[in-house]
Amino acid sequence: MTRATVDDLEISLPRLRARLDALAELGAIEGGGCARLALTDDDRLGRDLVVSWMRDLGLRIDVDEIGNVVGTWPPERTDAPVMTGSHIDTVATGGRFDGTLGVLAGIEVLETVITSGVELAHPLAVAFFTDEEGSRFAPDMLGSLVFAGGMSLEDGLAVRAVDGALLGEELIRIGYAGPQPCPARPPHAYVELxxxxGPVLEAEAVTIGAVxxxxxxxxxxxxxxGQSxxxxxxxxxxxxxxxxxxxxxxxxxRRLAADMGSPQVATVGRIELHPNLVNVVxxxxxxxxxxxxxxxxxxGVAERRLFEFCDELAEREGVSIERRSLARFAPVDFDERVIALVEEIARARGLSTRRLPSGAGHDAQMLAxxxxxxxxxxxxxxxxxHNPAELTADADLEAGANVLLHVLLRLATDER
Amino acid sequence: MTRATVDDLEISLPRLRARLDALAELGAIEGGGCARLALTDDDRLGRDLVVSWMRDLGLRIDVDEIGNVVGTWPPERTDAPVMTGSHIDTVATGGRFDGTLGVLAGIEVLETVITSGVELAHPLAVAFFTDEEGSRFAPDMLGSLVFAGGMSLEDGLAVRAVDGALLGEELIRIGYAGPQPCPARPPHAYVELxxxxGPVLEAEAVTIGAVxxxxxxxxxxxxxxGQSxxxxxxxxxxxxxxxxxxxxxxxxxRRLAADMGSPQVATVGRIELHPNLVNVVxxxxxxxxxxxxxxxxxxGVAERRLFEFCDELAEREGVSIERRSLARFAPVDFDERVIALVEEIARARGLSTRRLPSGAGHDAQMLAxxxxxxxxxxxxxxxxxHNPAELTADADLEAGANVLLHVLLRLATDER
Known part of the structure; x- marks a missing residue:
């Protein structure tokens, strides 16, 4: 197969859409969304379906000790793969694209590659990671965190769900406590669609974000x-x-974010007052x-300025303000070679592209x-x-999956 | 009895305290407070006890169609009385002084007057009004509102409780649907302790407020x-x-109140966000x-400025802001002669006094x-x-009841 022929490969949008639609039927909720909270019966149904597709393609399926599932092609190869993936668990009122697109586009990419017979320098793998959303078991991105060695397996298995269940017991219950050790052997590279x-790409009419x-x-x-x-x-x-x-x-x-400028964002999303009555301070x-x-x-600067403001406010108003950290993650930088490759492939395919940071957390940050x-x-x-109304246009699904295909092919056909 | 002897009359603090304590045992809640929501079984117990005290003093007891109870001395007099009173219903987490002080100090004043044998130009009456708090049946001050003709009897009886009960049926159930017609014949004057x-009198070390x-x-x-x-x-x-x-x-x-200056007050006591999550706008x-x-x-100025601000804010933030009026009462001015009389009596008794408006609503505003x-x-x-921790010092209870005694005596012994 020539390089030119490889460059002409394209994924099949109908196949991708069919898998997205089939998976969305499991844990379906009103409005076209999904509720497949991690390690519930609906998550198990989703896992079983995705695993059946991997099996149909002839991938080797490895389940690890924290329940992450990796399908590898060619099945006999055990050297470090070029990996793609994401998650298939959802929030309680989730959409049908968050996470699942990355997993099912990965399967579609592998089907395209397998069918084409392209020769690979590195195996290709598609993974779905346990409990990315963190809605049932905190923290979020738990499966990829344990995969990458950021949390011990023991700690991961011992996490309690909001409903009281133990993560390790739920894994056994749904049949996804696998034998592969965590932390796992590092992949050769990892790229996630x-x-x-967020609204940036749509607002700027850009199709491909190089994250x-x-x-x-x-x-x-x-x-x-204060005082009632x-x-x-x-x-x-x-x-x-x-x-x-x-x-x-x-x-x-709000003033802090304006003052610090983009990309600083700042949000007060939760406010609860007591006694919360019209005529009571x-x-x-x-x-x-x-x-x-x-x-x-x-x-750190934003935190310090917030805390200083709180101290001044407490003094001025005669109230006390206690602080509790709920989460603190350092920023993650992706690999410059991968970022540039995404841009290059997008441009080569005539797609508009821009670099942008991710505001949300993803499994890719753990793999990084x-x-x-x-x-x-x-x-x-x-x-x-995180809403049944979540939507990405078919043309964008297709463009993204094709960029993923060619980024993965470039990495997997490169001898380095 | 000479004028000097009348001026020397004093209420009995132990008797007043004993009645306050006895009434507080009915519907008692943790922390020393009371829960006697209007027309509940506990309210009936409270009413029965207060009526028994009125009866013991030989008052004529009149119950009207909305359940207000008036005790009059001398019992045979039917000309317009100088009236005092308040309410004995409470909020769900009430204290033992709000309302009950006015009623029981009124009974104490009548006992003092009756015992002394002072000759009265006008009869004296003490009343307790139905549903002043409005916690079970809206609006608040309902009984005195119907008494004064501000709401029709029919409308009052048809009010539904938050628990679904009908006011008129509850009155019959607890035995307080009386025969006296509403609106009632106006009293000669009305003064309420x-x-x-609020914190003003304590902060300024003033004993008597002339409202x-x-x-x-x-x-x-x-x-x-807005948009999630x-x-x-x-x-x-x-x-x-x-x-x-x-x-x-x-x-x-807050800025509006600062800008308009005292006595303008402005409060946002209730805030509810949806979906109210840390990571969702x-x-x-x-x-x-x-x-x-x-x-x-x-x-009106404060309302207009608030609404203008909301319109600007909605425009600036791209949100919509809908307004709904929950309550609107015009200010009430009390009678200048009564205000001055309260001040005069307080000063004559060596008590510190100041004029101040009431920030809360009271039955007196309906009688006005x-x-x-x-x-x-x-x-x-x-x-x-509105808290079990509600407290007024014994010395202040005594001072207030004595001021009430002499204000009522002055009005009731004045031939005009």
Whole structure:
């Protein structure tokens, strides 16, 4: 097969769509979405279906001790593969593309490659990782984290679900406690296709995102204690209003993000007041602050400025503000060679492309600990995700899967 | 009996305390508070006890069609009385002074007057009104509102409780659907003793508040519709964050109150976000704004400025903000002669006094529709009310009841 012939290979959109639709029927919810929380019976059904497709293609199927599943071609090859993948678990009100696109596009890429008979310098593998969403078992990206050695197998198996179940027991129950050891042997490289889950590509009419890395995340819960008072009888000067203090924090983080500029983002997504009554000055407020930046130093700057503001606010309003860290991840940089390759392949196929960081976490960031890694983003209609209305246009699914095909082929046919 | 002898009369604190303590045992809750929601079995027990005390004093007891109870001395007099009173229903987590002090101090005043044999130009009456708190049946101050003709009897009887019960049926069930017609014949005058439920008197070390009126109230519920988005993947410039908009409103009303100056108060006591998650830009926020001022025109100014701010905010953030009025009461001015009399009596007894408006609603504001009315406030420790920790010092209870005694005596012995 000539290089030119290889470059002409294309995935089959109807096959990809058929698999996306079939998987979406498992754990289907109203509005066209899915609920396949990690290691539930619906997740098991999804896993079984995806494994059956891998088996039909003749892949070797390896299940590891944390339940990650890897299908490899050619099945007899045991050297480090060029890997793709993602996850098939969803949030409780998930869409049909988040994660599943990466896994099913990976299967489609392998079917295309196998059918074409291209000769590979490195084996190709497609994986789905356990509990990427973290909705049932915290933290998120747990399977790929254990795969990459970022969490011990013992700790992973001992995680309790929000419903009280033990991760290790649930793995056994659904038949996905495999024999392959964790941490796993590092792949040769890892590239993941995913929907953007944000509005940037659509807004700029760009088809292919060459993902530069994953933002660092700081989640802080603030508990503000003021004093409950009658809203009619308490002069403004004598108030210690926890609700007002909460509002000031939410207003501040918007100013903070504006002041620091893109890519800094800052969000107060949760506010709870007590007693939460129209005519009572709130005694207590619990709020969360989500700060993200691609630069680790700037995540620290944002945190420091937030905390300084809270200290000043507490002093000024006569309230106390307690802080609790809910999550803290340093930013991840993807491999420059992979990023440039995504751009090159996209341009070669006449597709518009831009570099952008990922605002959300992905399995690829865990794989980046152990091998050259990168991601391909395709547009999300209106940026909507974690929602049954999640949508990516067929043309974009096809374009993304073709870019994934050729990025993987380039890496797998390169002798290095 | 000479005028000097009359001026020397004093209420008995031990008797007043004993009745306060006995009533507080009915519907007692943890922490020393009370739960006697209007027209419940516990409210019936409270009513029966208070009526038994009225009966023991030889008062004529009249129950009206909305369940208000009036005890009159001398029992044979049917001309318009100088009336005092308040309510004995409580909120679900009430204290032992709110309302009950006014009723039981009234009974104590009548016992003192009856025992002394003072000759009265006008009869004296003590009343307790149905459903002042409004916690079970909306609106609050319902009994005195119907008494004063501000709501028809039919409408009052047809009010449904939060638990589904019908007010008229509950009145019959507990035996307090009386024969006296509503609206009632107006009293000669009405003066009510109440705890301040705010921090002003304590902060200024003043014992007696001469209440000038009741603030006007505007309650507005705002429903802010934005767009749910991923907190990591959505650039700040592309957000329509209902949570941020809610925070901006809460910050604005603080600035509004500061800008308008005392007595304007403004409170956002309730904030609810949806979906209320750490990593999701809120799609929807529901908040309430409580605006109060003693000047009707300024209540309107505050409302207008709030609504203008909301319109600008909606435009700026690309959100929609719907308004719904939850309550709107014009300010009430009490009778200047009563206000001055409260001050005069307090000073004559060597008690510190100041004029102040009431931030909370009271039965007296309904009586002010039909007769000269006023109120006496005594300090609330730390301004705490609607809470089992509600407290007024014994010395202040005694001072307040003595001021009430002499204000009522002055009005009832004056031939006019």
């Amino acid at each position: 995913h929907i953007e889950q 530069t890395g994953v933002q660092g995340i700081s989640w802080t819960e603030l508990t503000i204690i 008072n009658h809203a009619g009888t308490t002069p403004m000067s004598m108030r210690h209003d926890a609700g007002y203090a909460a509002a000031e924090v939410a207003s501040f983080v 709130a005694a207590r407020a619990t709020i969360t602050v989500d700060l993200r930046n691609t630069d680790e130093e700037l995540v 600990r152990v091998c050259p890694a990168g991601m391909v983003f395709v547009p999300s209609v209106r940026g909507i995700s | 109440h705890i301040e439920q 000038t009126g009741v603030q006007g109230i505007s309650w507005t519920e705002l429903t802010i519709i 988005n991923h907190a990591g993947t959505t650039p700040m410039s592309m957000r329509h964050d209902a949570g941020y908009a809610a925070a901006e409103v809460a910050s604005f009303v 809120a799609a929807r926020a529901t908040i309430t704004v409580d605006l109060r001022n003693t000047d009707e025109e300024l209540v 529709r039909v007769c000269p009315a006023g109120m006496v406030f005594v300090p609330s420790v730390r301004g705490i009310s």
